[in-house]
Amino acid sequence: MSCAALLLAVVCMASSISCAEGGKDTREEVSYTVDRQEFTYVPVIPTSKDGKEEWKYVFSNPGSGWYNKSFNDASWTVGVGSFGSRSQDNTAWTTTDIWLRKEFTLDAYAASVLDSLVLYVSHDEDCQIYINGVVAAELGGYADYKYVSISDKAKASIKVGEKNVMAVHCYNGGAPGNIDVGIYKHTFVTSVSFFKTAEVEPATWKYVTETPASEEWMNPAFDDAAWGEGQAGFGKSRPNVGTAWTTSDIWLRKTVEIKGLAAEDLKALKFYVECDGEFEVYFNGFEASSYDLSGSLMMEGHVAIPAEALQLAAESHELTIAAHVNRTRTAKFFDAALTADLDKILSAKPWEMKKGSLTSVFAEDIDVNNVWGEYPRPQMVREEWQSLNGIWELQPLFSNKSGMPASDAYSMEILVPFPVESPISGIMQHYDRFAYRRTFTVPADWKGRNLLLHFEAVDWECEVYVNGKRVGIHKGGYDNFAFDVTNYLVDGDEQELVVKVYDPTDMGGQPRGKQTLSPGGIMYTSTSGIWQSVWMEPVKNVHIEKYTVVPNIDNSTVTVNVVTAGGKTVKAVIAVKDGDKVVAKVEANTNENVTITVPNAKWWSPDSPFLYDLDIALVEGGKTVDAVEGYFGMRKISLGKDGSHTRMFLNNEPLFHIGPLDQGFWPDGIYTAPTDEALLYDIQITKQMGFNMIRKHIKVEPRRWYYHCDRLGMLVWQDMPSGASYGGVGIDKTHFKKELTAMIENLYNSPSIIMWIIFNESQGRHDVETLVNHVRSLDGSRLVNLDSQYGTHSTYIGDVWDVHHYPNPAFISCPNKNLANVCGEYGGLKYKESGHTWGSGDWGYATMNSRQELLDTYGMYVDDLIRFRDFFGMGGAVYTQITDVEIEINGLVTYDRAVVKVDVDKMAEYNNRLFDTNNRYKTDVIIANAMEGGENWKMTTTKPADDWYTANFDDSSWKEKKSGFGTSNTPNAVVGTVWDTEDIWIRKKFRLDGMDRAMADSLIMLMTHDEDCEIYINDKLLASYTGYNNNYSVVEFTKTVKDALVYDADNTIAVHCHQTHGGQFIDLGIYLLSKRGLSTSIDDVVAEDTPYVTVDKENKAVTIIGGGFGEGTRVDVINASGAHVTSVASANNSVALSSLPSGVYVLRFADIHTNNLIFKARNKLTTTQN
Secondary structure, X not given: OOHHHHHHXXXXXXXXXXXXXXXXXXXXXXOOEEEEEEEEEEEEEOOOOOOOOEEEEEOOOOOOOOOOOOOOOOOOEEEEOOEEOOOOOOEEOOOOEEEEEEEEOXXXXXXXXXXXXXXXXXXXXXXXXXXXXXXXXXXXOEEEEEEEXXXXXXXXXXXXXXXXXXXXXXXXXXXXXXXXXXEEEEEEEXXXXXXXXXXXXXXXXXXXXXXXXXXXXXXXOOOOOOOEEXXXXXXXXXXXXXXXXXXXXEEEEEEEEOOOOOHHHHHHEEEEEEEEOEEEEEEOOEEOOOEEEEOOOOEEEEEOOOHHHHHHHHHHOEEEEEEEEEOOOOXXXXXXXXXXXXXXXXXXXXXXXXXXXXXXXXXXXXXXXXXXXXXXXXXXXXXXXXEOOXXXXXXXXXXXXXXXXXXXXXXXXXXXXXXXXXXXXOOOOOOOEEEEEEEEOOOHHHOOOEEEEEEOOEEOEEEEEEOOEEEEEEEOOOOOEEEEOHHHOOOOOOEEEEEEEEOOHHHOOOOOOOEEOOOEOXXXXXXXXXXXXXXXXXXXXXXEEEEEEEEEOOOOEEEEEEEEHHHOOOEEEEEEEEOOEEEEEEEEEOOOEEEEEOOOOOEEOOOOXXXXXXXXXXXXXXXXXXXXXXXXXXXXXXXXXXXXXXXXEEOOEEOOEEEEEEOOOEOOOEOOOOOHHHHHHHHHHHHHXXXXXXXXXXXXXXXXXXXXXXXXXXXXXEEOOOOOOOOOOOOOHHHHHHHHHHHHHHOOOOOOEEEEEEEEOOOOOOOHHHHHHHHHHHOOOOEEEEEEOOOOOOOOOOOEEEEEOOOOOOEOOOOOXXXXXXXXXXXXXXXXXXXXXXXXXXXXXXXXXXXXXXXXXXXXXXXXXXXXXXXXXEEEEEEEOOEOEOOEOOOOEOOOOOOEOOOHHHHHHHHHHHHOOOOEEEEEEEEOOHHHOOOEEEEEOXXXXXXXXXXXXXXXXXXXXXXXXXXXXXXXXXXOEEOOOOEEEEEEEEEOOOOOOOHHHHEEEEEEEEOXXXXXXXXXXXXXXXXXXXEEEEEEOOHHHHHHOOOOOXXXXXXEEEOOOOOOEEEEEEEEEEEEOOOOOOOEEEEXXXXXXXEEOOOOEEEEEOOOOOOOEEEEEEEOOOOEEEEEEOEOOEEEEEOOOOEEXXXXXXXXXXXXXXXXXXXXXXXXXX
C-alpha cells in the first residue's frame, strides 16, 4: 500500500464517514479547485453600493395608505438610489422627509430562501420600511449600512413571481439626511476556479502568432495539435509574463473540463481577462458580445459567456475558450481565469490540516487517531471511558429554521475538538450556524448501564441529537456539560450523533472574551463550535455526579460533600491518601458535608504543590456501585494585614503574586492547544521564568490545564469571560450570571485557583454588588476581584483593588484600605522575532529593539514593583503577556511557541527578588503626595515670568494651597485644591538634612499628571511628559538633578501642568528609599552594602571592622530620618556600636581631624532589638 493510500485508510478508520474499499474517495470527480466557502450577503435588490436601482419618491406627505401595495404612485418622481446630500448619493434629498416606493419580483430561488432575506440599510435618521403594506423594520437614529432582519409578517407577505412593493419613509430633523435600502440574501458562497491568472497560478494555453490556416480556429472541433504550448501570461514589457509574445497578433485556445457542477450552476461561470490590446474571445465557438472591462492601458474585467456556449458545456462537460489579441505597440499582454461563485456548498476534500498564517511547533505532534486522548476530567476519574474526538462530518446551515441535515448531506470533514475557524480543524472558516455528525459504537461490556455523553466545551449554543432524536440543548461557550443518552440508543452497533451549533460571536451579548468577527489589535479570531473534548462513559443509575472539597489548614481538616445524580442518599466511603498510604478514611452519607481530619497535613503552595489523593466509592446494599479518584490541596487563601498594608495571604503568610497574562490562544488551534503537551508547555515555561501566578485572561481552559497548574504549583487568577467585549452587542445579563455560576462550580475543587475576577476593564459591567455577593455565596474560600482595572467603582467592594497601566507598572490607592492592591496589567513590551509572527501587524505598548532591552526593561519594572510593594503595599502584578497573540508581539514567547525571547534564568532571578522578604524597602517621606494627605505648595494659574522654575524666583505673591490640584471628575484624583483652568504652576521648598550625594541615588518621585507637565528641581529639568497618566508612576532622579541637590539648605521643585480637555490633575511625592531586612529573630542585625560590618549577637553589638581606617577614623551613625544618633571613634582599627534602638542606619566614615568623608559609599545596617 502506498503512503497516500495508508494515510487515507487511517482517516477513514478514525471517521464515521464511509470510504470505499482500498481507501479511495468515492465522491464525484471534479475539475475545479475550491478556493473558499463562506457565508456572505448577495443582493436581491441592491443598494447603491452594488447597483443603480430606480425608485419612486416624493418630498411631501403622500397621505394615508402610501405604503400599501395598491397605492397609486404614478405621479411620483423617478430617481436612482441612494437619496441624500452626500457626494456618493445619486439623487438629491435636502428636505426633512422623503417617501420612497419600489416594485420588485422574486424568482423561485430567492423565494425558496426567504428565511435568509435581510434588509441592507443606510439611514440618517429615523426610517420605517414596509413590504406589501406590512412593517418590515423600524429604525431610529442613523447607521452607515447595516443588515437588518425583515419581520416574519413582512416575509410572509412576499409573493413568488408576482409584483411586490417596498415602501420607505425617512425623516431627518436636522437635515440633510440620507437613505439607501436594499434586500439581500444571506447565503453560502463557494468560490471555485478551473484555472487562474498567472499572478496566482499560471495556466497553460495553446497558441500561435501567425494567422491560423482555418477560419474555424475558434470552434471546439478545431485541431490545435500543431499549435505551441505556453504558460500565461502572454506578452512583453508587462508583469507576470510567462510566455513571450513579440508579434502584433496572437491566437490562443484552451479547453477546460467542466466536471462536478450541475447544469444550472454553469451560469455562474465567470471569465476574467487582463489584456493590453484589442481582442475577441469565443466560448465553444460562440463569440462573446458582453464585456465589463475597465482601465486605460491594461483592460481588465469580466466577459459574459454566451448561453449557447453554456448549453454545449452542459452536454459535453467541456468549454473551449479561444481568443485573438492584436497589439502593435511594444508593451502587450493577455491573461485570463475561469471561476464561479456558487450559491451552494460543494463537497470538500477529506480532512486535511489547513495552512494558516503561522503554525505552532506542537502541530506536528497531532495524532488524528488519538486527538486529545488524555482523560479530560482529572479530578474525578473513572476507569471506563471513551473519547469521541477525531474526524467528524460538518455541514454549514443557513438559518435558525434549518432542519437537521440528511445523513448524506454533510459536505465537509472536521477534526474535533478544534473550532471551525482554526487551521487544524481543516475548515478555517467562520460559520454562525452549522451541524456536526459522527457515528459511534457502545462497548458491549457497558451494556446494562447508563451512558453519559460529555462535552467539555462548545461555543456557544449546541443542540444534541442521538439517532435523530433531540436529547437537549446547552447554552454557554466555556462550561462542560453532559447528557444521559441511554434512552436514545438503538439496537445494533452503530449510533448516530448530531450536534447543531449556533455562535453569534460579537453579534450576540453572551460571554465571548477576546473573540470577534473582525480581528485586530487586542481582539482576536473567533472560536465556534466544539473546542474541547467530547467523550462518553458508562455509569449505574446511582452514581457520583460531582463532589466538593474545602480544606482548612488552621484545624488540619478537609470538608467533602459527595453529590449523587438525582440526589439519592447512599453511603460514600472517602479515603484521603498520601501516595499509597491512607492517612484518613471515613464513611458518610452522600449529599451532606463531612469533615475529615488530615493529621500532620502537608500544605499546598507554589514552592511545595503537594496534592493528596482522594478515593470515593458509593456503596449500596453492601456493594460498590460507583468509584472515582480525585485529589485536593491543603491551602488557605485570605486577606491580612502586613504592617499597615492589606495583602493577599497564602497559608496565613503574605505572598507577592507575580505572573503573566495568559490569553490561551494558539495560531493553529485558536482556543484549542494542539496537544496536552502544548497546553502544559505554557505553564512550564511560566514556572521556569520564576512566576508564581497566571492570570487566565477572560477565557476558561480545559480542566486539564488547571490540573497541570495544581500539580506544578501555579496560582491562578481566573477571569470570567466578558460579554460586550470592546464593542458588539450589549451584555446578556442572564447568560453572564449563568456562565459565571457554571465556571465557579465546575472549577471549584482546583487548589491553584485563588481568585475569581468578575469583569475586565469594565466590559459589560453590571449589577456589581449583586454579582460580588453571588460569587461569595458560591465560594467563600477564594478572593473576589470585582473588576480588573477598577473602572468607575461607585462602591469599593470585593477583596482586590486592581489597576492597569502600560507599559510600566503603576499604583493608585484605594479608598477602602481593607482591599488588597494589585497591578492587574502592565508591560506589553513588543519585540518582533522574524519568521515567527502571525501576520504583518506588530501591536504592543512599547517597542524593544533587542532581546537584551526587553530583559533589562522587565528588570527595571521589577524594581518598580518592589518599591510599590514596600511603600504602598502592592500585593501582586500581572505582566502582559506570556506569548504573542495574533498581531500582538508583546509576549515573552512567540505565538508559535518556537522562540523564547528572554533569558529564562535571568527572568527567574528578577522575579525571585519579589519573594525575598529580606530585600524590602523602608521609605522616608520627603514630600507627601495627596494620597498621604498632601502638603502645602505655592501655586498660580496666571502665567508667571519665564524664570518661574528657578530657585531664586520670588513666589511670595503666589497662593499657598494643599495638593493635589485638579478636578474631582478626574480618575483617581485626590483633590486638595480645585484647579479647573488650562494651566497651573506650583512650587515648593524641601530639605535633605542628614543626606549626602551617595544617598541621593535612593531618591525617587511618584507622580500622576493629567495632562502635559514639566518638572524642575534646583533649575534643572527633571522630566517632561505629554498626555496623561492617571496612575502614580515612578520618576527616577537624573544624574544632573542629583548633582544639583543640596543637603544643608533648601531645594526647590517647580512644576507646570497644562490641560486641553477632559479631566485634569497634578500631584507628586518625593521619597528616600532604603532597604531593610525583615527577620523574626530577636536581636538580629542585618548589614547591607558594606564588607566592614560584623554582628555579635551574644553581646548585642555591631562592630565596624577596620579596613585601614586607622586611629583617626570616626564613624557617624545617622538614622533613617537623617538625624545624627551618635559618633564613635575607632579603636584598634574597629568601632563597636552597642545597644542601638531598632531601626535603619546610615554609616558615614570621616577623618576625625578634618571631618572629611573618607568612605563615601552608602553603608547601612538594620538592627532589630528586643
